[in-house]
Amino acid sequence: MRRDRLKASLARRVVESCLRYPYVWWIRPHIRTEIGKQRVRQVAFGWGYAPILVSRFLTLRDRVRILARFLRIDWNVLHAHRPAEIASIFRVLSSRFSKNDEIMVEAGCWQGGSSAKFSILCKVLGLRLHVYDSFLGVHEMGEDEWEHDFSGQYAAAEDVLKETLRKYGEPDVCEIHKGWFRDTLAARPVSFPVRAAYIDCDTAQGTLEVLQGVMPSLVPDGIVFSQDTHLPMVRELLADPDTWHRFGKNPPLIKRPCTKLAVFRFSGDPGERLPATVSFMSTRPNPTRKRYLG
């Protein structure tokens, strides 16, 4: 079974790579708008949602409805994730319904494409969704902080998020926290039990600031998702046992179902069925990392 999933996941990656080059060379140059490019990419990546359809969570009719809403978001809202990543999060989170006022934290929302999808999932699971963002893009990155300088990228106003939630998501389960992570999450721990945290901020420093707010409130079977594990400095931070020891946790079980997305769990869960197709290898030691660990 596990081998089958591994094969399916590898097949997905091979097909995606084969489609990438014709797209980059022949199709992309002819499409002017970013949303147009995203719509074309969706043809290649849309089947990443398949695990939602085959999951045993909810009725087939409900799953089809959720999928239709996700596809509508993909068609209309520029975003920075792929269907396979959302499907992996769906599978992990749908292992149980919420209890005791639990919440999901999303750190980094841009135009709210991921927030709208999470709000739909949260509504079904009985969670509230707390969205944190500067609404000014990625923070100004220091020279020692980047493999790629994302400073100021992905800026979108709070109203854009609200509009996306209103049109395509479930705004009534959402709370928005505007500000830099250092002034919000890192300043005080989240005051609700955290069932899941999704971190998508493109920097190791931002990732650590989010963990500072989330880890003290993470429930024992809580889950951390990082959407930035294609970035060596983020990977290095998250692969370091010291990162977790400082929050009184043992290093987590790590699964990396997609190149960018990794899933961190702190208690072994026999129900865990994600394929770890991409290894979470640590990279060259980077002297600047200690800066974040303070």
Ligand SMILES: C[S@@+](CC[C@H](N)C(=O)[O-])C[C@H]1O[C@@H](n2cnc3c(N)ncnc32)[C@H](O)[C@@H]1O
């Ligand atoms: C890559 S985008 C998020 C994409 C979104 N999750 C999606 O899938 O469409 C990164 C987001 O993180 C936010 N961000 C980055 N660094 C931040 C920081 N230090 N404090 C607050 N927000 C930050 C940016 O404003 C931006 O909205």
